[in-house]
Amino acid sequence: MVLVVALIQRGSLQPQTAELLSAGRSLADSEKQPLHAIVLGSKAQAFAQELIDRGADKVHVVEHQALDNFNDELHAQAVGELAEREKYGLVLLPSSVAGRALAGRLSVRLKAGVAAEVSEIAQNGTGLKAKRYQYGGNLISELNFGAPVKVVTLQAMVFPRAESKPGRSGEIVKAPFQPAASRIEFVSYQPEESNDLDLGAAERIVSGGRGLGTAEGFKLIRELAGAIGAAVGASRAVVDSGWIPYRHQVGLTGRSVRPKLYIACGISGQIQHLAGMTSSGTIVAINTDADCPMMQMATISVCGDINELIPLIVGEIKKRKGHA
Ligand SMILES: Cc1cc2nc3c(=O)[nH]c(=O)nc-3n(C[C@H](O)[C@H](O)[C@H](O)COP(=O)(O)OP(=O)(O)OC[C@H]3O[C@@H](n4cnc5c(N)ncnc54)[C@H](O)[C@@H]3O)c2cc1C
Missing domain, CATH: 3.40.50.1220 (TPP-binding domain)
Structure with a gap:
């Protein structure tokens, strides 16, 4: 089963989330499986329906203040505990700094095969296949996964964004979370000063x-x-x-x-x-x-x-x- 990790960034869903949901939806459909998502932070509940509107069938909400600012250790703990409990076969993450940091930690925790910056991904008869640019873009490599659990970050802006169908039905469940001691402390957020359009x-x-x-x-x-x-x-x-x-x-x-x-x-x-x-x-x-x-x-x-x-x-x- 596929789990999409929806990260909250400065009070909004990370922009690549809609791309993760569209890729996740096609993979789930090809296996005739439901698509699940996880959203984390004290205001996570507010985003659950939006994830369902864009294609998730079930959303795990992990509400905890400790997850309000990205913390490699605690986010990996929360996603890892859920992935272990629910036995997800594939965890999809964005290619942001946070997504990449999580991919490394999750792959160790879940003993998973990990692929970063994937630009194509599909199920075929023999399993999951992915493609990614390598060696500075001079080669496109095709990947098979040897491990039963896979952790994948998707290249941004390559997959279509899942459309929103407001009111689509799905299940929202609260996931328990007790943060472990963390060696990382969030100090402050300083946005870069610039008038440039993003x-x-x-x-x-x-x-x-x-x-x-x-x-x-x-x-x-x-x-x-x-x-x-x-x-x-x-x-x-x-x-x-x-x-x-x-x-x-x-x-x-x-x-x-x-x-x-x-x-x-x-x-x-x-x-x-x-x-x-x-x-x-x-x-x-x-x-x-x-x-x-x-x-x-x-x-x-x-x-x-x-x-x-x-x-x-x-x-x-x-x-x-x-x-x-
Ligand atoms: C691992 C790795 C990662 C990389 N990542 C990136 C990346 O993320 N992004 C990236 O861009 N590059 C990346 N590169 C570098 C990339 O290979 C190229 O070197 C770079 O994109 C070239 O930039 P350019 O087109 O501006 O320069 P050039 O290749 O030097 O091209 C300049 C162009 O300007 C034209 N020109 C010159 N004068 C004029 C004029 N007066 N009017 C109109 N046209 C003119 C020339 O005809 C030429 O086509 C990466 C390389 C490696 C090895």
Whole structure:
């Protein structure tokens, strides 16, 4: 049976939860089994129906203050105790820092096979099969699991989000929890100060790469992003060069994104960048090299110099909006 771990982050369900529920639902359906979820924290009960609306058949609610802020040890204890008691065969987790930390601890506790950042997962006749990028995205490996219990983190933004059907019926049960002594103490939460739109939630993203030439080039990217209400993304090459902070990086070792519109400016489209954005709706590439991978895979490829083209595009947008 499949258990989805729904983590609460700053008072809301972690955004990837809807993706975990859709992947979990297909796996449960293929085994003709119900889908279960666990939600943790003193306000966990408030999220139980939302999990049912999005496909869970039964939700275990672990209400305890000790679980209000992520604590590797206590979250692993709560999920582990339930997984052992109910004998779940597969535990699905998000690919967030918390999800990955939990996966390691749970796999040891449950003596489970563990796979991280999985981009495809399905049951076939012989068991559970998964796929994930490896060696910096140069290989896609296929995984079989030798152990009866499996713990898997799913790559973000790759699986569809489960739709909500308000009022769907399901069972909500309270799970007992007595926290063990923990060596971890939550001290405080300090959000990063930034006016930037969040990449994960953005419907439009304008990303810049080494083709910008210098850090100053991001002024162009910000102008275009501002004109269309987009978030600003970046390739690793420019993050490593210190042109823009890491939180903007898209790709295998950055964020996975799925906006309706992704505009890649001066980005060649190496596999590690593509790994984080190929699920975008419409992909526009602006590049001087018509043969680079990004231009080859884009929905619309514009061959030219970004320094000339972006000001023209921004001018045209402003004109049409009546601002110039
Ligand atoms: C383990 C590992 C993990 C990685 N993770 C990531 C990741 O998460 N995200 C990521 O992005 N990369 C990642 N990389 C790095 C990746 O392999 C590439 O090096 C990187 O994506 C290249 O960035 P880029 O496209 O900006 O630069 P380049 O590959 O140098 O491309 C620059 C592009 O700009 C174009 N250009 C130049 N001048 C202009 C101009 N005036 N106008 C228009 N176009 C112009 C060029 O034609 C070229 O296509 C990873 C690599 C490894 C090994």
